[in-house]
Amino acid sequence: MRLLVLGGTDFVGRAFVDDALERGWHVTTLNRQTRAPELGVESLRGNRWESDGLAELKGGRWDIVVDTWSWAPVAVRDAAAQLADSVDRYVYVSSRSVYESPLPAGATESAPLVESSPDLTEAEYPQAKRGGEIAAMEHFGDRALLLRAGLILGPNENIGRLPWWLGRAARGGDILAPGPADLGIQYVDARDLAAFGLDAAAAGLGGPFDIVSPPTATTMSDLLGACLAATGSDARLHWVDPAVILDAGVEPWTQLPAWLPPGELHDTLHGSDPSKALAAGLRIRPLRETVDDTWSWLQSLGGDAPQREDRPRLGLDPEVEARVLADQGFADRVSDLQRNE
Missing domain, CATH: 3.90.25.10 (UDP-galactose 4-epimerase, domain 1)
Incomplete structure (x- = not known):
């Protein structure tokens, strides 16, 4: 399998890189190269805040792309648009913050969502993540896998x-x-989040999954x-x-x-009900x-x-x-x- 990770040097993105390398996959990352890449990773340089930040992706071909972007949804929109014909599956690491608050205990993926747009250049966190989801779905349809994570813990955590x-x-x-x-x-170890995301994408799953214990x-x-x-x-x-x-x-x-x-x-x-993800193979260590x-x-x-x-x-x-x-x-x-x- 050929995996592209947009980012890949911090917490969640790094968990995807490490998991894929352990599987023997070919891993490419695109980031600003402010840190040395993991051994065995093909590292491309790009800054998604810049208009030509995805230029090094042109001509590439991957089975899966993982995107952990948390800011303006236009960056997800532009990446999804460029990669729609060169990647089979788009894994977007979203958040349970995309649901309208408050939620009752036991809420599932069918709960009401905040309003947003993939064209936003500025957005609060819930709208940013929901806009990213919409962007991924617009260009990949049911080939987009939306990982709505809750509290993420584990090694390399940079939230504190x-x-x-x-x-x-x-x-x-x-x-x-x-x-x-x-x-x-409720929580999920970043390594379990990554393992589920790669397993589910490789199995051809799409749509939203709440990823928590x-x-x-x-x-x-x-x-x-x-x-x-x-x-x-x-x-x-x-x-x-x-x-x-x-x-x-x-x-x-x-x-x-x-x-x-x-x-x-x-x-x-x-209070989320993660039954859908657990039934699909999510494992919580x-x-x-x-x-x-x-x-x-x-x-x-x-x-x-x-x-x-x-x-x-x-x-x-x-x-x-x-x-x-x-x-x-x-x-x-x-x-x-x-x-x-």
Whole structure:
């Protein structure tokens, strides 16, 4: 198989490249070549913000193209238009953000979608991803595979969600654990996302698939417990009621990555029904494996994870965490901070 990855050096794109190489496929990437390509990859230079950014693709022929673009949909439109006659299958890594919010728990791929257009030169994230989907479908029809991913975790993450929790666990002490402990979360390891995308495209599947774990299979307690185990930390988890956290002005999802309090937003982002993808072969590796592998990767980098320039840094300020814990009667953390000043 001949695979073309538009991008291919960061997180999700790199997962597709690595998976394809393990299969023995011929892999071509198109990117700005700001990093050295993976060994065995044919690397082409192109910048999709430029009018001639796809020039090196002319005359090429591939079985599958993978596109992870998250910005203006016109870039997906232009790539799909140019590749329509030289690629068999277009895999677009989309997002569950393309659905109208709020969504009820148990929503599937038939849920209402946000309005968008493939011709947008600027767009918010949901409209950008939906515009990309429309562009892929306009030029590839049922040859377009739309991977609507939820929370993506795993090695090479450059968003900072799991790396922050791992770093927080490694620091030890008293940790503000956002409750309830048995609150379900959905995720997909980038490597499982890539494996499903390549398997499904090779099998001739098309259309949308929600790519996340089952809604009740993993909890916040599982996530934080796995972080403590991976880092060998003796930190203490203190489960704090969602109302207390919100009243303290702590922001879900950004200051406490992956966590959303029970309610509409939680149901929207952590309540998907992924039955269609699971029936089509999606495999979700154990959370512990994802966490352990991410920690090993972070250790190989000296503990400093890469950070996407277009995304803010995530995590809770230690002083805010200490204040909330102190208000709940957990004073040891405050004393630790004061001794370290």
